[in-house]
Amino acid sequence: MVNFAIFSNKGSTLLSHIKIVLVETTHPGNIGAVARAMKNMKINNLWLVAPKSFPSAEATARASGADDVLAAATVCESLQEAVADCQLVVGASARSRAISWPEITPRACAEKVVINKPEQSVAIVFGRENSGLKNHELDLCHFLLRIPCNTEYSSLNIAAAVQVVCYELFVATGLQQTTLRVGDKGESPLATVAEMESFYTHLYEALADIGFMHPDKSKSIMRRLRRIYNRIQLDTKELDILRGILRMSQDNQKSK
Template identity: 70%
Template sequence: MLSKFKIVLVETSHPGNIGAVARAMKNMSMENLCLVAPKIFPSADATARASGANDILSSLERCETLEQAVADCHVVVGASARDRTISWPELAVRECAEKFVSAAFSDVRIALVFGRENSGLKNHELDLCQYLLRIPCNPDFSSLNLAAAVQVVCYELFIAAGDYRQPEIGDRGADPLATAEQMEFFYQHLHQTMQDIGFLHPDKSKTIMRRLRRIFNRTHLDVKELDILRGILRFSQNHNVKKGND
């Protein structure tokens, strides 16, 4: 799905930005990078900033003009933070991602063009674009670093394509969630324990229990967590009995 997108950088001044863009792309499973007349490349700075995304740097396409870079694309989208005298069809970055990841554009090759760090895209370059891409941000400070802008766009494409998978961390999901019946037994046990240790005032027991239910209901306890809590309650009850006997 994401292989149909090509990131095009026009006359990039700082080679470190090229490496940072490669890293941002690889983070989001993007692989097609094209440089149009970069000021400095190859460069050790680009390799260092790529932080392991060397495969994208080694396979990137180089062109002398933007016309050459987008010649094989069906849709060309130019990113710009500046307002233009002549209005252009505009897409916010999320809207752009949802539009072009859809099935209607499944066989369409799309270029996402980013301009120079200090001045962006020129008007004659925007003439090659069907859409102007906007990244919503602070209107009083709307100029994004090149790699940051590419990262935002690639992220939205990645999410729209459905490529995100919830990472499995530790023992998440190893134990089943507690059932409604198990939770009710827990609340009864909790209520009895608070009575046994003298914490619960009869006049406020309903209010307190209702608030405690809200707390535990938000956590979605699993059976192991519930066993731990009930173990604490049993210990508190036993300790209270021993203390009373003493």
């Protein structure tokens, strides 16, 4: 099990070079939901290009605790202004274009932005809810980001799209740690082969005691049972419980 908590401190640094830019968002609720989606993934830098209504109570309500992201958001008049200091600009879009733009998926984008070149300053731009980005805005973008989805119903809610993209960026900060794995704290260690063998011997005896082991079938039954219990990778605490059951069953037999 990968423990993502260990990435959390590093994550904020790894993602601080990324800004999310919303262009002419119509519904203030969406701005709030975007702020929440960003903060969930440790991305805090929000730019709003000519929002229809901001600040707004509806945005704050939907931000649901990510109001610090809203409060720190920068409002500006044009996309050009928002991305002026950026080295890489990625425009999210569901629309097909007459001129085909170089496209990347969110995962490839995360790899590019977080893993390959974490030092560049990056903007990921989301267009209007209904009409996306205009061509002159796309001209500012290095890549078009396309989220894999149902081609017959491809328009994600803007906050849902931001969630997917930020999620991939956050996951990439974990991968960047070279997929470090930490054992679950407080868990008992996994049983060793020797402990499992001793369990199987005990299991065989207990099953024989209750008359479950026909001589001609015992081998194949034990093989099946091994297959079951090996597949689980029992920890020592779990093994203790199962052996407790076997002991209790045997004690019962003896008292007959």
